[in-house]
Amino acid sequence: MHLVGYQILVGLDCNIHHSMKPKPKAVLNFGSVPHHANEVHRIPLPDGVPRPPILGMYVAKRGQGKSTACVRLLKHYVDHNPPVFQKDLIFVISPTAESQQHLWDHVGIPDENVFTAASAPEVKQIIDGITEILKAKKEQYEEDQEYLEAYKDLMAGRLLTPRQEFLLDKREAQPLLDPEPWPRPCLMLDDLSHLKVLDQKWFVSLCLRHRHVAGGVSLSMLIICQSLHGGLSRVVRQNCSLICLFSTHDKTCIDDLYKECSHLLDQEEFIAVFEHATDEFHSYLAVDLSQTDPNLVFSRNFEHWYQIRNKDSSPEKSAGARAGDTNSNAKNLLEQKQAKKSKSRS
Numbered sequence: 001m002h003l004v005g006y007q008i009l010v011g012l013d014c015n016i017h018h019s020m021k022p023k024p025k026a027v028l029n030f031g032s033v034p035h036h037a038n039e040v041h042r043i044p045l046p047d048g049v050p051r052p053p054i055l056g057m058y059v060a061k062r063g064q065g066k067s068t069a070c071v072r073l074l075k076h077y078v079d080h081n082p083p084v085f086q087k088d089l090i091f092v093i094s095p096t097a098e099s100q101q102h103l104w105d106h107v108g109i110p111d112e113n114v115f116t117a118a119s120a121p122e123v124k125q126i127i128d129g130i131t132e133i134l135k136a137k138k139e140q141y142e143e144d145q146e147y148l149e150a151y152k153d154l155m156a157g158r159l160l161t162p163r164q165e166f167l168l169d170k171r172e173a174q175p176l177l178d179p180e181p182w183p184r185p186c187l188m189l190d191d192l193s194h195l196k197v198l199d200q201k202w203f204v205s206l207c208l209r210h211r212h213v214a215g216g217v218s219l220s221m222l223i224i225c226q227s228l229h230g231g232l233s234r235v236v237r238q239n240c241s242l243i244c245l246f247s248t249h250d251k252t253c254i255d256d257l258y259k260e261c262s263h264l265l266d267q268e269e270f271i272a273v274f275e276h277a278t279d280e281f282h283s284y285l286a287v288d289l290s291q292t293d294p295n296l297v298f299s300r301n302f303e304h305w306y307q308i309r310n311k312d313s314s315p316e317k318s319a320g321a322r323a324g325d326t327n328s329n330a331k332n333l334l335e336q337k338q339a340k341k342s343k344s345r346s
Helices: 002-019 037-041 066-079 097-107 120-155 162-170 201-208 234-238 251-259 267-277 316-322 330-345
Strands: 055-059 090-093 186-190 220-225 242-246 284-288 298-300 304-307 326-329
Touching (some): 055 066, 066 097, 066 186, 066 242, 090 120, 120 162, 120 201, 242 251, 267 284
Parallel strands (some): 055 220, 090 186
Antiparallel strands (some): 242 284
16 A cells, blocks of 8 residues: 555656756847837936926915925926926916915916916816917927928938928028927916816816827826815826825825825834924925835925935935935834833833
Protein backbone atom coordinates (compact mmCIF):
# COMPACT_ATOMS: atom_id res chain seq x y z
CA MET A 1 0.00 0.00 0.00
CA HIS A 2 2.70 2.41 0.96
CA LEU A 3 4.78 1.34 -1.99
CA VAL A 4 1.99 2.04 -4.43
CA GLY A 5 1.41 5.39 -2.85
CA TYR A 6 5.09 6.12 -3.03
CA GLN A 7 5.21 5.19 -6.70
CA ILE A 8 2.28 7.44 -7.43
CA LEU A 9 3.97 10.36 -5.65
CA VAL A 10 7.16 9.73 -7.56
CA GLY A 11 5.23 9.66 -10.79
CA LEU A 12 3.52 12.95 -9.96
CA ASP A 13 6.80 14.47 -8.98
CA CYS A 14 8.37 13.44 -12.25
CA ASN A 15 5.50 14.85 -14.25
CA ILE A 16 5.63 18.14 -12.39
CA HIS A 17 9.35 18.36 -12.81
CA HIS A 18 9.01 17.70 -16.51
CA SER A 19 6.26 20.30 -17.01
CA MET A 20 8.11 23.06 -15.14
CA LYS A 21 11.22 23.27 -17.27
CA PRO A 22 12.55 26.82 -17.20
CA LYS A 23 11.15 28.83 -20.06
CA PRO A 24 12.99 31.60 -21.82
CA LYS A 25 12.11 34.99 -20.38
CA ALA A 26 9.68 36.94 -22.52
CA VAL A 27 10.78 40.43 -23.43
CA LEU A 28 7.76 42.74 -23.37
CA ASN A 29 8.02 45.98 -25.25
CA PHE A 30 4.72 47.76 -25.69
CA GLY A 31 6.43 50.81 -27.12
CA SER A 32 5.96 54.41 -26.03
CA VAL A 33 2.68 56.28 -26.06
CA PRO A 34 2.76 59.75 -27.64
CA HIS A 35 1.97 62.74 -25.46
CA HIS A 36 -1.18 64.71 -26.05
CA ALA A 37 -0.74 67.40 -28.70
CA ASN A 38 -1.43 70.12 -26.11
CA GLU A 39 1.68 69.12 -24.13
CA VAL A 40 3.78 71.33 -26.42
CA HIS A 41 1.86 74.33 -25.05
CA ARG A 42 2.45 73.48 -21.40
CA ILE A 43 4.52 76.08 -19.54
CA PRO A 44 7.13 74.73 -17.08
CA LEU A 45 6.47 75.88 -13.52
CA PRO A 46 8.53 75.77 -10.31
CA ASP A 47 8.01 72.86 -7.94
CA GLY A 48 5.00 73.33 -5.69
CA VAL A 49 2.97 75.47 -8.11
CA PRO A 50 -0.28 73.80 -9.30
CA ARG A 51 0.07 72.71 -12.91
CA PRO A 52 -2.70 73.70 -15.33
CA PRO A 53 -5.11 72.68 -16.60
CA ILE A 54 -6.62 72.88 -13.12
CA LEU A 55 -9.99 71.76 -11.84
CA GLY A 56 -9.84 73.35 -8.43
CA MET A 57 -11.91 74.34 -5.42
CA TYR A 58 -11.49 76.95 -2.71
CA VAL A 59 -13.75 76.01 0.20
CA ALA A 60 -14.43 78.31 3.16
CA LYS A 61 -17.19 80.02 5.07
CA ARG A 62 -17.96 83.65 4.35
CA GLY A 63 -15.23 86.11 5.30
CA GLN A 64 -12.32 83.65 5.51
CA GLY A 65 -10.66 85.03 2.38
CA LYS A 66 -11.24 82.31 -0.21
CA SER A 67 -11.77 84.74 -3.11
CA THR A 68 -8.65 86.69 -2.15
CA ALA A 69 -6.60 83.49 -1.92
CA CYS A 70 -7.79 82.39 -5.35
CA VAL A 71 -6.94 85.79 -6.84
CA ARG A 72 -3.42 85.56 -5.38
CA LEU A 73 -2.89 82.33 -7.31
CA LEU A 74 -4.25 83.89 -10.50
CA LYS A 75 -1.97 86.89 -10.04
CA HIS A 76 1.02 84.55 -9.75
CA TYR A 77 0.05 82.89 -13.03
CA VAL A 78 -0.41 86.09 -15.05
CA ASP A 79 2.86 87.55 -13.70
CA HIS A 80 4.79 84.42 -14.69
CA ASN A 81 7.06 84.77 -17.72
CA PRO A 82 5.56 83.66 -20.03
CA PRO A 83 2.05 84.09 -18.57
CA VAL A 84 0.37 80.83 -17.62
CA PHE A 85 -3.03 82.39 -18.33
CA GLN A 86 -3.61 85.32 -20.70
CA LYS A 87 -5.38 88.19 -18.94
CA ASP A 88 -7.88 88.57 -21.76
CA LEU A 89 -8.80 84.89 -21.35
CA ILE A 90 -9.49 84.94 -17.60
CA PHE A 91 -13.23 84.97 -16.98
CA VAL A 92 -15.17 85.50 -13.75
CA ILE A 93 -18.79 84.60 -13.05
CA SER A 94 -20.08 85.78 -9.69
CA PRO A 95 -23.36 87.16 -8.30
CA THR A 96 -21.24 89.60 -6.27
CA ALA A 97 -18.74 90.48 -9.00
CA GLU A 98 -19.40 94.22 -8.80
CA SER A 99 -18.51 94.39 -5.09
CA GLN A 100 -15.15 92.71 -5.72
CA GLN A 101 -13.91 94.86 -8.58
CA HIS A 102 -10.68 95.57 -6.71
CA LEU A 103 -9.78 91.86 -6.96
CA TRP A 104 -10.31 91.69 -10.71
CA ASP A 105 -8.35 94.93 -11.19
CA HIS A 106 -5.48 93.46 -9.17
CA VAL A 107 -5.13 90.61 -11.66
CA GLY A 108 -5.86 92.82 -14.69
CA ILE A 109 -9.00 91.00 -15.83
CA PRO A 110 -10.85 93.04 -18.50
CA ASP A 111 -14.24 94.38 -17.42
CA GLU A 112 -15.95 92.57 -20.29
CA ASN A 113 -14.72 89.25 -18.87
CA VAL A 114 -16.42 89.75 -15.49
CA PHE A 115 -20.03 88.56 -15.43
CA THR A 116 -22.76 88.94 -12.84
CA ALA A 117 -25.23 86.05 -13.14
CA ALA A 118 -28.55 85.62 -11.36
CA SER A 119 -29.72 82.22 -12.60
CA ALA A 120 -28.45 78.86 -13.82
CA PRO A 121 -29.59 79.42 -17.45
CA GLU A 122 -27.75 82.74 -17.46
CA VAL A 123 -24.55 81.05 -16.24
CA LYS A 124 -24.85 78.43 -18.98
CA GLN A 125 -25.36 81.14 -21.62
CA ILE A 126 -22.22 82.96 -20.41
CA ILE A 127 -20.12 79.78 -20.46
CA ASP A 128 -21.40 78.92 -23.95
CA GLY A 129 -20.23 82.37 -25.05
CA ILE A 130 -16.82 81.81 -23.44
CA THR A 131 -16.50 78.52 -25.31
CA GLU A 132 -17.15 80.30 -28.60
CA ILE A 133 -14.45 82.85 -27.77
CA LEU A 134 -11.96 80.05 -27.09
CA LYS A 135 -12.94 78.29 -30.30
CA ALA A 136 -12.31 81.46 -32.31
CA LYS A 137 -8.95 81.98 -30.56
CA LYS A 138 -7.88 78.42 -31.36
CA GLU A 139 -8.92 78.73 -35.00
CA GLN A 140 -7.00 82.01 -35.30
CA TYR A 141 -3.92 80.39 -33.75
CA GLU A 142 -4.08 77.51 -36.22
CA GLU A 143 -4.54 79.81 -39.20
CA ASP A 144 -1.63 81.99 -38.10
CA GLN A 145 0.58 78.91 -37.81
CA GLU A 146 -0.46 77.86 -41.30
CA TYR A 147 0.33 81.33 -42.60
CA LEU A 148 3.77 81.36 -40.97
CA GLU A 149 4.58 78.06 -42.67
CA ALA A 150 3.26 79.32 -46.02
CA TYR A 151 5.28 82.54 -45.74
CA LYS A 152 8.38 80.51 -44.88
CA ASP A 153 7.88 78.36 -47.98
CA LEU A 154 7.29 81.47 -50.10
CA MET A 155 10.55 83.05 -48.94
CA ALA A 156 12.40 79.79 -49.60
CA GLY A 157 11.00 79.55 -53.12
CA ARG A 158 9.23 76.25 -52.48
CA LEU A 159 6.17 75.03 -54.32
CA LEU A 160 3.02 76.32 -52.61
CA THR A 161 -0.23 74.45 -52.07
CA PRO A 162 -3.57 76.05 -53.07
CA ARG A 163 -4.33 76.56 -49.37
CA GLN A 164 -1.02 78.37 -48.84
CA GLU A 165 -1.63 80.57 -51.87
CA PHE A 166 -5.07 81.45 -50.50
CA LEU A 167 -3.66 82.43 -47.09
CA LEU A 168 -0.88 84.51 -48.63
CA ASP A 169 -3.31 86.31 -50.93
CA LYS A 170 -5.65 86.96 -48.01
CA ARG A 171 -2.89 88.79 -46.11
CA GLU A 172 -1.09 90.17 -49.14
CA ALA A 173 1.96 88.02 -48.35
CA GLN A 174 3.06 90.34 -45.53
CA PRO A 175 5.24 89.05 -42.69
CA LEU A 176 3.25 88.11 -39.58
CA LEU A 177 4.98 89.74 -36.62
CA ASP A 178 2.38 89.10 -33.91
CA PRO A 179 0.79 85.66 -34.36
CA GLU A 180 -2.08 84.61 -32.14
CA PRO A 181 -0.74 82.65 -29.13
CA TRP A 182 -2.19 79.33 -28.10
CA PRO A 183 -5.17 80.10 -25.80
CA ARG A 184 -4.53 79.50 -22.10
CA PRO A 185 -7.80 80.37 -20.36
CA CYS A 186 -9.09 80.19 -16.81
CA LEU A 187 -12.67 80.39 -15.55
CA MET A 188 -13.35 81.48 -11.98
CA LEU A 189 -16.79 80.65 -10.53
CA ASP A 190 -17.47 82.48 -7.29
CA ASP A 191 -20.31 81.47 -4.92
CA LEU A 192 -22.74 80.00 -7.44
CA SER A 193 -24.03 77.28 -5.11
CA HIS A 194 -27.36 78.98 -4.46
CA LEU A 195 -28.02 79.25 -8.20
CA LYS A 196 -28.19 75.44 -8.44
CA VAL A 197 -25.53 75.39 -11.15
CA LEU A 198 -22.81 73.14 -9.76
CA ASP A 199 -24.81 69.92 -9.93
CA GLN A 200 -26.34 70.49 -13.36
CA LYS A 201 -25.55 67.75 -15.89
CA TRP A 202 -24.11 70.23 -18.40
CA PHE A 203 -21.84 71.70 -15.70
CA VAL A 204 -20.63 68.28 -14.57
CA SER A 205 -19.90 67.46 -18.21
CA LEU A 206 -17.91 70.69 -18.58
CA CYS A 207 -15.82 69.87 -15.50
CA LEU A 208 -15.06 66.36 -16.73
CA ARG A 209 -13.96 67.56 -20.18
CA HIS A 210 -12.38 70.87 -19.11
CA ARG A 211 -9.05 69.74 -20.59
CA HIS A 212 -10.57 69.53 -24.07
CA VAL A 213 -13.14 72.26 -24.72
CA ALA A 214 -13.66 74.36 -27.84
CA GLY A 215 -12.04 71.77 -30.08
CA GLY A 216 -9.07 70.96 -27.86
CA VAL A 217 -8.37 73.98 -25.60
CA SER A 218 -7.58 73.25 -21.93
CA LEU A 219 -9.80 75.36 -19.68
CA SER A 220 -8.69 75.68 -16.06
CA MET A 221 -11.61 76.09 -13.66
CA LEU A 222 -11.47 77.48 -10.11
CA ILE A 223 -14.67 76.98 -8.14
CA ILE A 224 -15.15 79.04 -4.98
CA CYS A 225 -17.81 77.81 -2.58
CA GLN A 226 -18.72 77.76 1.11
CA SER A 227 -18.97 73.99 1.48
CA LEU A 228 -17.32 70.97 -0.09
CA HIS A 229 -20.85 69.64 -0.52
CA GLY A 230 -22.35 73.00 -1.49
CA GLY A 231 -24.37 71.75 -4.45
CA LEU A 232 -21.25 70.38 -6.16
CA SER A 233 -21.56 66.94 -7.70
CA ARG A 234 -19.50 64.20 -6.08
CA VAL A 235 -18.00 63.21 -9.43
CA VAL A 236 -16.65 66.75 -9.84
CA ARG A 237 -15.08 66.71 -6.38
CA GLN A 238 -13.44 63.39 -7.16
CA ASN A 239 -11.90 64.80 -10.35
CA CYS A 240 -10.47 67.96 -8.77
CA SER A 241 -6.71 68.32 -9.07
CA LEU A 242 -6.60 71.10 -6.47
CA ILE A 243 -8.64 71.57 -3.28
CA CYS A 244 -7.93 74.41 -0.86
CA LEU A 245 -9.83 73.96 2.40
CA PHE A 246 -9.95 76.61 5.11
CA SER A 247 -10.61 75.99 8.81
CA THR A 248 -13.85 74.13 9.46
CA HIS A 249 -15.54 72.07 12.18
CA ASP A 250 -17.44 70.07 9.57
CA LYS A 251 -16.00 66.59 10.12
CA THR A 252 -17.78 65.25 7.03
CA CYS A 253 -16.05 67.87 4.91
CA ILE A 254 -12.63 66.95 6.32
CA ASP A 255 -13.31 63.24 5.89
CA ASP A 256 -14.33 63.73 2.26
CA LEU A 257 -11.17 65.69 1.51
CA TYR A 258 -9.11 62.95 3.13
CA LYS A 259 -10.68 60.34 0.85
CA GLU A 260 -9.21 62.14 -2.17
CA CYS A 261 -5.66 61.73 -0.82
CA SER A 262 -5.93 58.67 1.42
CA HIS A 263 -3.36 56.88 -0.72
CA LEU A 264 -0.69 59.30 0.50
CA LEU A 265 -1.04 59.32 4.30
CA ASP A 266 -3.25 57.91 7.04
CA GLN A 267 -6.22 59.81 8.43
CA GLU A 268 -4.69 60.83 11.75
CA GLU A 269 -1.66 62.29 9.95
CA PHE A 270 -3.97 64.12 7.55
CA ILE A 271 -5.98 65.68 10.38
CA ALA A 272 -2.75 66.80 12.09
CA VAL A 273 -1.58 68.40 8.84
CA PHE A 274 -4.98 70.04 8.28
CA GLU A 275 -5.10 71.51 11.78
CA HIS A 276 -1.55 72.85 11.47
CA ALA A 277 -2.26 74.39 8.04
CA THR A 278 -5.48 76.09 9.16
CA ASP A 279 -4.45 77.28 12.62
CA GLU A 280 -4.65 80.92 11.46
CA PHE A 281 -7.85 82.59 10.30
CA HIS A 282 -6.94 83.19 6.64
CA SER A 283 -4.73 80.14 6.17
CA TYR A 284 -5.76 76.99 4.32
CA LEU A 285 -4.59 73.51 3.44
CA ALA A 286 -3.86 73.16 -0.26
CA VAL A 287 -4.05 69.62 -1.63
CA ASP A 288 -2.42 69.73 -5.06
CA LEU A 289 -2.81 66.37 -6.80
CA SER A 290 -1.11 67.67 -9.95
CA GLN A 291 2.27 67.19 -8.25
CA THR A 292 4.31 64.05 -8.94
CA ASP A 293 6.36 64.40 -5.74
CA PRO A 294 4.22 63.38 -2.71
CA ASN A 295 6.11 65.90 -0.58
CA LEU A 296 4.71 68.73 -2.71
CA VAL A 297 1.06 67.72 -2.50
CA PHE A 298 0.19 69.27 0.89
CA SER A 299 0.98 72.86 1.77
CA ARG A 300 -0.22 75.79 3.79
CA ASN A 301 -1.04 78.65 1.43
CA PHE A 302 1.56 77.28 -1.07
CA GLU A 303 4.21 78.60 1.31
CA HIS A 304 4.83 75.81 3.82
CA TRP A 305 5.05 72.20 2.57
CA TYR A 306 4.41 69.01 4.54
CA GLN A 307 6.81 66.12 4.09
CA ILE A 308 4.88 62.84 4.00
CA ARG A 309 7.57 60.62 2.47
CA ASN A 310 11.20 60.18 3.43
CA LYS A 311 13.31 61.53 0.60
CA ASP A 312 15.72 59.15 -1.08
CA SER A 313 17.62 62.04 -2.57
CA SER A 314 18.79 65.32 -1.15
CA PRO A 315 16.19 67.80 0.15
CA GLU A 316 17.34 70.37 -2.38
CA LYS A 317 15.74 68.34 -5.19
CA SER A 318 12.21 69.19 -4.10
CA ALA A 319 12.81 72.35 -2.13
CA GLY A 320 15.13 74.12 -4.53
CA ALA A 321 12.39 76.22 -6.09
CA ARG A 322 11.12 77.27 -2.66
CA ALA A 323 14.19 78.88 -1.17
CA GLY A 324 13.50 80.19 2.31
CA ASP A 325 10.35 78.15 2.93
CA THR A 326 9.92 75.84 5.91
CA ASN A 327 8.72 72.25 5.83
CA SER A 328 7.04 70.01 8.38
CA ASN A 329 6.96 66.27 8.69
CA ALA A 330 3.41 64.86 8.89
CA LYS A 331 4.37 62.13 11.36
CA ASN A 332 6.10 64.65 13.64
CA LEU A 333 2.99 66.83 13.66
CA LEU A 334 0.87 63.83 14.64
CA GLU A 335 3.29 62.89 17.44
CA GLN A 336 3.24 66.46 18.75
CA LYS A 337 -0.56 66.47 18.68
CA GLN A 338 -0.75 63.16 20.57
CA ALA A 339 1.81 64.38 23.09
CA LYS A 340 -0.28 67.50 23.81
CA LYS A 341 -3.37 65.36 24.34
CA SER A 342 -1.53 63.08 26.77
CA LYS A 343 -0.15 66.05 28.69
CA SER A 344 -3.58 67.68 29.00
CA ARG A 345 -5.08 64.45 30.39
CA SER A 346 -2.36 63.98 33.00
